[in-house]
Amino acid sequence: MTQSLTLRRPDDWHLHLRDGDMLRAVVPESARHFARAIIMPNLVPPVVTGAQAAAYRDRILAALPDGADFEPLMTLYLTEETDPADVAAAHAAGLVKAVKLYPAGATTNSASGVSDFDKVRPVLEHMAEIGLPLCMHGEVTDPSVDIFDREAVFIDRVLDPIRRATPGLRVVMEHITTSQGVDYAREGGDTLAATITTHHLVINRNHLLVGGIRPHYYCLPVAKREEHRLALRAAATSGDPSYFLGTDSAPHVDALKETGCGCAGCFTATNTMSILAEVFEQDGALDRLEAFTSLNGPAFYGLPVNAGSLTLTRGAPVAYPPKIHAGADTVTVFDPGFPLHWRVDP
Ligand code: NCD
Ligand code: ZN
Numbered sequence: 001m002t003q004s005l006t007l008r009r010p011d012d013w014h015l016h017l018r019d020g021d022m023l024r025a026v027v028p029e030s031a032r033h034f035a036r037a038i039i040m041p042n043l044v045p046p047v048v049t050g051a052q053a054a055a056y057r058d059r060i061l062a063a064l065p066d067g068a069d070f071e072p073l074m075t076l077y078l079t080e081e082t083d084p085a086d087v088a089a090a091h092a093a094g095l096v097k098a099v100k101l102y103p104a105g106a107t108t109n110s111a112s113g114v115s116d117f118d119k120v121r122p123v124l125e126h127m128a129e130i131g132l133p134l135c136m137h138g139e140v141t142d143p144s145v146d147i148f149d150r151e152a153v154f155i156d157r158v159l160d161p162i163r164r165a166t167p168g169l170r171v172v173m174e175h176i177t178t179s180q181g182v183d184y185a186r187e188g189g190d191t192l193a194a195t196i197t198t199h200h201l202v203i204n205r206n207h208l209l210v211g212g213i214r215p216h217y218y219c220l221p222v223a224k225r226e227e228h229r230l231a232l233r234a235a236a237t238s239g240d241p242s243y244f245l246g247t248d249s250a251p252h253v254d255a256l257k258e259t260g261c262g263c264a265g266c267f268t269a270t271n272t273m274s275i276l277a278e279v280f281e282q283d284g285a286l287d288r289l290e291a292f293t294s295l296n297g298p299a300f301y302g303l304p305v306n307a308g309s310l311t312l313t314r315g316a317p318v319a320y321p322p323k324i325h326a327g328a329d330t331v332t333v334f335d336p337g338f339p340l341h342w343r344v345d346p
Contacts, residue, residue: 003313003314004311004312004313004314004345005277005286005289005311005312005314005342006309006310006311007289007294007309007310007312008290008294008295008305008306008308008309009034009035009306009307009308009310010033010034010245010273010293010294010306010310011035011036011037011293011294011297011306012030012034012036012037012038012245012246012247012249012269012272013037013038013172013245013246013297013301014037014038014040014135014174014175014195014197014246014247014248015030015034015038015040015247015248015249015269016039016042016248016250016251016265017030017039017040017060017072018043018251019043019056019059020327021326022251022253022326022327023059023060023063024063024326025251025324025325025326025327026251026267026269026324026326027060027063027064027065027070028064028065028068029249029269030269031064031068031069031070033272033273033310033344035069035071035306035308036070036071036072036073036303036306037073038073038075039056039060039073039075041053041056041075041077041100042077042100042102042108042109042110043056043109046077046079047074047075047076047077048076048077048079048082048112049076049083049086049090050086050087050089050090050095053074053075053095053096054074054090054095056074057072057074057095060072069308073097073098073301074090074095074096074097075097075098075100075135076096076099076100077099077100077102077112077113078099078100078101078113078114078120078123079112079113080116080120082099082120084122084123084126087099087123087126087127088126091132092130097133097301097303098132098134098135098301099123099127099132099133099134099135100134100136100137101113101114101120101134101135101136101137102114102137103115103137103139103140103141103154104141105141106137106139106140106141106220107137107139107264108220108250108252108263108264108265110137113137117158117162121165124162124169125166125169127170128167128168128170129168131170131302132170133170133171133172133300133301134169134170134171134172135171135172135174136171136173137174137175138151138154138158138173138174138181138221139151139154139220140153140154140157140158148222148224150221151176151178151180152180152181155173155180155181155184159171159184160184163188168191169191170192170300171188171191171192171193172193172194172195172246172300173192173193173194173195174194174195174246174248175195175196175197175200175221175246175248176194176195176196176200176221176232176235177200177222177223177224177228177232178224178228178231179227179228179231181194182194182231182232182234185235185242185243186235186240186242188242192242193241193242193243193244193296194235194242194243195243195244195245195246196235196236196243196244196245196292197246197247197266198245198249198268198272198276199217199248199266200223200229201232201233201275201276201279202229202275202336202337203223203229203337204224204225204226204228205224205225206226207337208222208223215259215262216257216266216267216334216335218257218262218264218265218266219248219250219265219266220264220265222264233279236279236280236292237279237280237283237285237288237292238285238288239285239288239291239292240296241291241295241299243292244292244293244295244300245272245276245293246297247268247269247272248265249266249268249269249272250265251267251269251331252265252331253326253329253330253331254323254329254330254332255329257332267331267332267333267334268333268334270320270321270324270333270334271318271320271333271336271340273293273310273342273344274312274318274340274342274343274344275334275336276293277289277312277314277340277341277342278336278338278339278340278342280292281341281342294306310344310345311344311345312342312343312344313342313343313345314341314342314343315341315343316341317339317340317341318341318342318343320333320340321333322335
């Protein structure tokens, strides 16, 4: 008997599309399955102003394949110089759906991020008033804090104080990787939510480090212990509206991954829906996949769910290309390490 599963068309609430050749290579991979995505602004230079976000949105739309039905939801990169009036105008125009906070130095292209959180208080207060969500890369950058502890320490030192100081501010804890993140998001009420990536549901730090270092499993926040992966699995498959999909699909060319100091990022846009169906099936939660991929995100962002649907059919293992081409370079597609039986219907 063929098994099939039909969902509302999914959205990706955290996606890196880059620019130029890379943008043209990766945007079809997301547009094939996802109706909308929150687009990360960490280009070089970053997308800081409303005008830059409008220009980037135009480049994304121009890179879409003919007939694609995909809406980029733009974000602004928060700096200590961000002008609250520019943020408000970009939001009022319907252009920008969130503002992204990178602690300076936390991850790829985050050098212009925030060091002194007091400097961004006026912007955050304004965002709380207008209901514009803040997406937070939740890791401290204090060199004395162990990289595996940086998320938990961020919650105590930065996130909780900001939320207490700015009541009403809507916050998305992005790509959570720890049980502390899961617990904090669950208890945060309706102004707080968390995205969870595909890869953090699949790998723990052993996958990254045992038997040789696997650069394509290296991302930030770095994968943690197995107990944390299990907490993320339980959260994602629970149906709880506090959690929704943000793939954090973050392409880097292979030459920059497979090198002495490799870039952080897993590229999962191509096979995310097949992986998620397998994961939810393994956990007996296929009936809750739609909440995670297609319902909880729009509810938090105050957007309608998508009109279209996406159907997955179970059968013989699906083969995905191990790499895609970006200009003269290649990008490795995330390998979950187990067969994928769910194929997205064309
Ligand atoms: C992201 C990237 O490459 O832009 N990398 C990653 O490992 N996730 C940045 C980020 O989201 O931290
Ligand atoms: Zn990211």
